[in-house]
Amino acid sequence: MGHEFDRTIALTHTDDGYEAELDPGWVVGGGVNGGYLLAVLGNALRETLAGKPDPFSLSAYYLSASTPGPARVTTEIVRDGGSVATARAELSQGDTARITALATYGDLAGLPDDVRTSGQPFEVAPRERCIDAGAHMPEEMRRGVPLMERFDLLLDPASVGWALGTPSGEGEIKGWIRLADGREPDPISLLMFCDALPPTTFDLGLFGWAPTLELTCHVRAVPAPGWLRIRHATTNLAGGMFEEDCESCDAAGRPVAQSRQLARAPRG
Amino acid sequence: MGHEFDRTIALTHTDDGYEAELDPGWVVGGGVNGGYLLAVLGNALRETLAGKPDPFSLSAYYLSASTPGPARVTTEIVRDGGSVATARAELSQGDTARITALATYGDLAGLPDDVRTSGQPFEVAPRERCIDAGAHMPEEMRRGVPLMERFDLLLDPASVGWALGTPSGEGEIKGWIRLADGREPDPISLLMFCDALPPTTFDLGLFGWAPTLELTCHVRAVPAPGWLRIRHATTNLAGGMFEEDCESCDAAGRPVAQSRQLARAPRG
Numbered sequence: 001m002g003h004e005f006d007r008t009i010a011l012t013h014t015d016d017g018y019e020a021e022l023d024p025g026w027v028v029g030g031g032v033n034g035g036y037l038l039a040v041l042g043n044a045l046r047e048t049l050a051g052k053p054d055p056f057s058l059s060a061y062y063l064s065a066s067t068p069g070p071a072r073v074t075t076e077i078v079r080d081g082g083s084v085a086t087a088r089a090e091l092s093q094g095d096t097a098r099i100t101a102l103a104t105y106g107d108l109a110g111l112p113d114d115v116r117t118s119g120q121p122f123e124v125a126p127r128e129r130c131i132d133a134g135a136h137m138p139e140e141m142r143r144g145v146p147l148m149e150r151f152d153l154l155l156d157p158a159s160v161g162w163a164l165g166t167p168s169g170e171g172e173i174k175g176w177i178r179l180a181d182g183r184e185p186d187p188i189s190l191l192m193f194c195d196a197l198p199p200t201t202f203d204l205g206l207f208g209w210a211p212t213l214e215l216t217c218h219v220r221a222v223p224a225p226g227w228l229r230i231r232h233a234t235t236n237l238a239g240g241m242f243e244e245d246c247e248s249c250d251a252a253g254r255p256v257a258q259s260r261q262l263a264r265a266p267r268g
Numbered sequence: 269m270g271h272e273f274d275r276t277i278a279l280t281h282t283d284d285g286y287e288a289e290l291d292p293g294w295v296v297g298g299g300v301n302g303g304y305l306l307a308v309l310g311n312a313l314r315e316t317l318a319g320k321p322d323p324f325s326l327s328a329y330y331l332s333a334s335t336p337g338p339a340r341v342t343t344e345i346v347r348d349g350g351s352v353a354t355a356r357a358e359l360s361q362g363d364t365a366r367i368t369a370l371a372t373y374g375d376l377a378g379l380p381d382d383v384r385t386s387g388q389p390f391e392v393a394p395r396e397r398c399i400d401a402g403a404h405m406p407e408e409m410r411r412g413v414p415l416m417e418r419f420d421l422l423l424d425p426a427s428v429g430w431a432l433g434t435p436s437g438e439g440e441i442k443g444w445i446r447l448a449d450g451r452e453p454d455p456i457s458l459l460m461f462c463d464a465l466p467p468t469t470f471d472l473g474l475f476g477w478a479p480t481l482e483l484t485c486h487v488r489a490v491p492a493p494g495w496l497r498i499r500h501a502t503t504n505l506a507g508g509m510f511e512e513d514c515e516s517c518d519a520a521g522r523p524v525a526q527s528r529q530l531a532r533a534p535r536g
Contacts, residue, residue, distance in 0.1 A: 056481065059484060074407060102368060112508045116505040170386060236385045238384065239489060
């Protein structure tokens with residue numbers, strides 16, 4: 001019943017927390033996608049912080065690579081006062097800590113209606129001019145990246161040079177994205193989308209895994225149904241690390257999530 | 269002995285953590301500056317994580333406003349493996365939690381020398397054309413903002429319209445900054461600088477306190493001695509909240525810190 005995405009982030013209550021089953025469908029390279037793990041953590045925090053359903057901010061520190069299979073999530077409320085609540089969460093497998101996180105939750109639907117966005121929204125080519133990332137991936141590459149089956153990703157033509165041997169060098173990858181199972185976006189799936197695109201380092205000509213050290217996502221509004229416009233960008237690759245900013249806008253053109261991560265650069 | 273900044277972030281070891289004395293010189297409006305508190309936390313984490321002196325990433329969740337006077341900092345190592353270590357830290361006063369934080373530390377000086385920064389550095393007017401923020405503040409306003417005495421802040425002429433009744437509406441404030449006591453910048457003081465400028469909401473014509481919910485700072489390099497170029501910017505004020513990005517570049521023009529915070533917008 002329901003959507004695949006909800007089944008793969010589902011939790012079982014236990015005496016001291018939650019159990020999750022990390023789905024092999026979210027594997028990318030050697031590990032489980034960090035955005036999917038954020039959504040699992042975010043789901044556990046939503047259960048813990050009843051009445052404050054939405055992640056305003058979630059900061060995750062990645063300690064070791066997760067593998068498909070059972071995982072445990074523990075949560076602890078740090079402060080629950082007024083309109084927001086702050087809590088800790090840990091995701092572990094066996095005796096090994098995978099992620100430690102902090103988050104502040106509240107009710108996005110209860111926020112005032114003022115919108116004074118001053119930034120220029122990023123432009124993405126119309127979907128009919130974009131390139132279906134999954135459909136163009138060679139079969140042997142797809143086998144190593146099952147997460148590409150989880151969503152529909154249409155990349156802007158300006159963002160696919162890396163796949164053709166001509167990365168732009170701008171450090172930007174953008175396009176349109178939605179879950180492949182037909183589930184509409186919500187604040188929890190926005191946590192996943194903020195780490196779903198290929199690393200921006202691909203667009204700098206550096207291929208390979210870019211393990212996240214830290215990722216903070218701010219969810220700013222409940223997304224409207226439909227495709228999300230999404231952009232990954234970096235400006236500073238130095239000392240073997242880079243920052244990766246992700247912005248997503250909903251079908252109504254409203255910014256709905258902003259994230260930044262610090263990741264290790266691939267050797268390239 | 270030494271510099272004022274180091275005295276105000278100094279810690280005394282106790283059985284279960286550290287004691288700090290939050291300095292009244294860092295008061296702004298009704299509370300203690302959040303950047304100064306980050307530096308106090310960052311200093312405690314540096315003591316805890318011996319051999320890994322530098323904050324690669326520090327995420328702080330602000331729970332309640334701090335006041336001048338004694339504070340307690342407790343830290344706990346989550347994982348210490350290889351080149352980086354991750355730890356929790358809490359700052360409290362009496363029985364009240366002020367800040368809960370996560371951080372990953374390492375040794376910035378030990379990172380590889382590769383720099384492939386692809387972003388365009390932000391431009392700031394030469395210092396001789398900038399406006400000394402402290403010198404132009406009316407005396408009665410200065411009394412409520414003693415932290416303005418802690419640093420020299422030269423604002424770009426494009427960033428001072430708000431003080432003259434003509435905010436640009438861009439949501440950007442930039443300039444040059446250094447500690448007033450002559451202490452050169454280092455990774456710990458960069459944590460303070462990332463929340464030292466007036467809120468970007470001033471440049472949107474919204475005055476008043478903008479309490480931080482969450483702030484994550486990535487320190488990317490050991491800063492060269494001298495003035496820092498610094499910029500605060502926001503793009504999305506909505507639902508009573510805004511994000512505030514801070515970038516700082518050292519005297520050699522190298523990006524040294526990037527931070528983003530989620531804050532509540534002043535009523536304006």
